Amino acid sequence: MSITPREDPLDLFREWYAEAGRLDLGEPTAVALATASASGRPSARMVLLKGAEADGFVFYTNLESRKGQDLQENPQAALLFHWHPLRRQIRIEGPVEPVSAAEADAYFASRQRDSQIGAWASSQSRPLPGRFALEKEVAATAVRFGFAAVPRPPFWSGYRLRHTYLEFWNHGAFRLHDRLVYHRQEGGWRTEWLYP
Numbered sequence: 001m002s003i004t005p006r007e008d009p010l011d012l013f014r015e016w017y018a019e020a021g022r023l024d025l026g027e028p029t030a031v032a033l034a035t036a037s038a039s040g041r042p043s044a045r046m047v048l049l050k051g052a053e054a055d056g057f058v059f060y061t062n063l064e065s066r067k068g069q070d071l072q073e074n075p076q077a078a079l080l081f082h083w084h085p086l087r088r089q090i091r092i093e094g095p096v097e098p099v100s101a102a103e104a105d106a107y108f109a110s111r112q113r114d115s116q117i118g119a120w121a122s123s124q125s126r127p128l129p130g131r132f133a134l135e136k137e138v139a140a141t142a143v144r145f146g147f148a149a150v151p152r153p154p155f156w157s158g159y160r161l162r163h164t165y166l167e168f169w170n171h172g173a174f175r176l177h178d179r180l181v182y183h184r185q186e187g188g189w190r191t192e193w194l195y196p
């Protein structure tokens with residue numbers, strides 16, 4: 001199957017994403033997120049995609065984590081989806097900015113209570129003296145909020161990657177894959193095909 005270009009890459013993204021969502025993938029929203037420190041040291045990890053709109057691709061995390069630190073000093077990132085059963089990959093790149101407090105509050109409020117407590121309890125990406133330290137934090141947080149609603153921690157929020165570059169890759173026989181690239185430009189998108 002080759003790639004049918006669309007004028008707006010978001011439409012093509014949505015088609016492929018919906019197809020992936022219909023497969024039994026476990027976490028069809030899982031995406032690799034690559035960031036780099038100010039000195040250019042790259043790192044990658046999985047996150048869950050929580051939004052894909054014209055203004056960008058949204059994910060949530062601890063702002064003091066390694067990725068959060070990277071994005072603070074170097075607000076550029078790349079996302080990579082790979083759906084093996086479809087023989088497809090999508091690469092998305094662009095500048096990253098924080099989502100609004102209201103948006104983060106709304107998403108945080110939709111999470112399960114135990115996940116909300118976990119967000120408070122985890123100093124994500126910092127050294128953990130032992131599993132017990134984390135369990136103690138979880139218990140202390142649960143006691144602290146009792147039966148009250150758990151507010152969003154000030155160090156936990158989301159980012160929006162404003163896509164300026166997307167590449168749609170479709171497997172071809174004998175490694176003669178299709179690669180369709182979209183570059184954002186004034187008032188629209190410029191497309192080109194790349195050699196595989």
Ligand SMILES: Cc1cc2nc3c(=O)[nH]c(=O)nc-3n(C[C@H](O)[C@H](O)[C@H](O)COP(=O)(O)O)c2cc1C
Pocket residue numbers: 027030043044045046047048049059060061062065066067068124125
């Ligand atoms: C499938 C999957 C989904 C994940 N989703 C998230 C997520 O949405 N947000 C997040 O902070 N970490 C998520 N994680 C954990 C991250 O991969 C990572 O371990 C963590 O965010 C710390 O990364 P860092 O130290 O590079 O900041 C996910 C892990 C997996 C395997």
